[in-house]
Amino acid sequence: MPDQPPPVYLDNAATSFPKPAAVAETMARLLDTTALSPGRAAHRYSLAAGRVIFAARETLAALFGCRDSSRIVFTNNVTTSLNIGLQGLLRPGDHVITTGMEHNSVMRPLRLLERLRGIRLSFLPTAATGEVDVDALPRLLASDTRLIVVNHLSNVTGSLVDLATLARFKGDALLMVDAAQSAGSEAIDVTAQGIDFLAFTGHKSLFGPTGTGGFYLRPGIVLPPLVVGGTGSNSEHEVQPDFAPDAYEAGTPNTLGIAGLAAGVAFVRETGLAAIRRHEETLTTRLLDGLGQIPGLTVYGPGPGPHRGPVVSIRLAGISVSDLAFALDRDHGILGRGGLHCAPAAHRSIATYPEGTLRLSLGYFNTEAEIDSCLAALDRVRSRC
Ligand SMILES: Cc1ncc(COP(=O)(O)O)c(C=O)c1O
Structure with a gap:
């Protein structure tokens, strides 16, 4: 044949x-040379694992223009990040502005909260090409608009949403960006672009393995966690720490995956x-x-x-x-x-x-x-x- x-x-x-290549190399080397439970013990392996996570946080913070890497939280994927953000931020009766180009990882939590908390949804108009009319934002904003949530780069048509215009007109509303497709492919600067919550996944254009992702949370935003448990910090207390990133990172993290993600992000930054x-x-x-x-x-x-x-x-x-x-x-x-x-x-x-x-x-x-x-x-x- x-x-x-x-x-x-x-x-x-x-x-x-x-x-x-560095992604698999990094992961194989770590798996062979050290235990990977960070922040729990004071022995050298645990400290080394903590350094792996910290370095990854710093790399992602640098990629996204975030000055304080403790505002970068690791999760399993962008779906988890979006659920933490949407379920944590939205209160009964809140108004939310979104688009007709959202992935189900935004749409399903929104529809759930519509049913459970009576949130009200408005949609920015969309052209047949998938391009979102961001200029319509001022018309849709209301006094109770809590959140604007958009898919930055459509996973269906490739159309990009103009974040600058949204940030300019958003007023007191928070801006949440689903950067599943754009992180690692489009320039993102959370500070310059006025993004309050940036959700990313590790396994697409950031070149990490599946099972990695996270979010950026602007300082000053109060966001209750979705999952609580052991963090290795404040262990004398039975209530969850309230500071980022620990508040949102209960349970032993995917240290190996996060190391692979950091190698992927390093590749993006080196390549440019x-x-x-x-x-x-x-x-x-x-x-x-x-x-x-x-x-x-x-x-x-x-x-x-x-x-x-x-x-x-x-x-x-x-x-x-x-x-x-x-x-x-x-x-x-x-x-x-x-x-x-x-x-x-x-x-x-x-x-x-x-x-x-x-x-x-x-x-x-x-x-x-x-x-x-x-x-x-x-x-x-x-x-x-
Ligand atoms: C725009 C968008 N949002 C969310 C997701 C969900 O990504 P994940 O499965 O990594 O959580 C995807 C991936 O398919 C996507 O393209």
């Missing part, structure tokens, strides 16, 4: 692959966000230009340029989204993702609900040759439709 070419991985919005962005934009433009040449193919999302990220949603006439995803994988080794991408609201906004789209999501390690293989494969599938 002839050698198959290696698969072309275009599902980086789900999780990035491959990871920089500008270089990462430039490469991803070059690839995205090449893909969008090529898709535009394929008859019967529809692209959902903004055109090429700096106002979008490397996530592209398409449909091809004459074949279902799931059959297209299957044919691309089985016959051509192109690994995209078909369906709703956990964001039914976004598909309603761009009129692709309930079937969804085929999503091609690019990452720093993709190449122009891979984009060309994907385009050739799509053209071959089309010719058989």
Whole structure:
């Protein structure tokens, strides 16, 4: 049997692959050389594990323009972070402004709190491209608006939300950003951009392993924890410490994963966000230009340029989204993702609900040759439709 070419991985919005070599190297070395329970004992292994976590916090704080790394809290993923933020901040009857492009990790907690606490939701208008009209914010703000929560970079269309405008008009409301797709790919500065709560996941463009993530919490915000327990600090008290990050980090942390995440973030900082962005934009433009040449193919999302990220949603006439995803994988080794991408609201906004789209999501390690293989494969599938 002839050698198959290696698969072309275009599902980086789900999780990035491959990871920089330093991620696995760091994790393997730590696992082999030290125990990983930080902040509990005074012996050398525990202290070393504490230093691993502290260094990771500092690296993430530097990436996000946060001056005090104790405001960076580690969790298992962005979903946990968003739940801590939404369930902790929202009080009965609060008004929340969000968008029609949210992932279910925002939408489901909001719908839950709508039912349990009677919160009131308003939605910023969304164009058919998935672009959110942030200029409508002043019209939606009310005296009881507690929170504005937005998906920074759409995991369906790649559209970016203009955070500067939201921060400018938000008044007393808090700004929460779901940076699942943008952290490690877009420049984020929580201080300069007026972000009150930034939720990130470790395993996408930050190149960490799955099971890592966290959030930034602006100093001065009172946020009750969702999970309480042992922290290794204030152990004489039966009540949870009230200071960050300990208040939100009950239980032994994923030290190994956090070490891998720090290695991924170090790679991002060494490579430079500008270089990462430039490469991803070059690839995205090449893909969008090529898709535009394929008859019967529809692209959902903004055109090429700096106002979008490397996530592209398409449909091809004459074949279902799931059959297209299957044919691309089985016959051509192109690994995209078909369906709703956990964001039914976004598909309603761009009129692709309930079937969804085929999503091609690019990452720093993709190449122009891979984009060309994907385009050739799509053209071959089309010719058989
Ligand atoms: C915009 C957005 N928010 C939230 C999530 C949830 O990420 P995680 O599963 O890492 O919590 C994702 C990932 O799929 C996403 O794309």
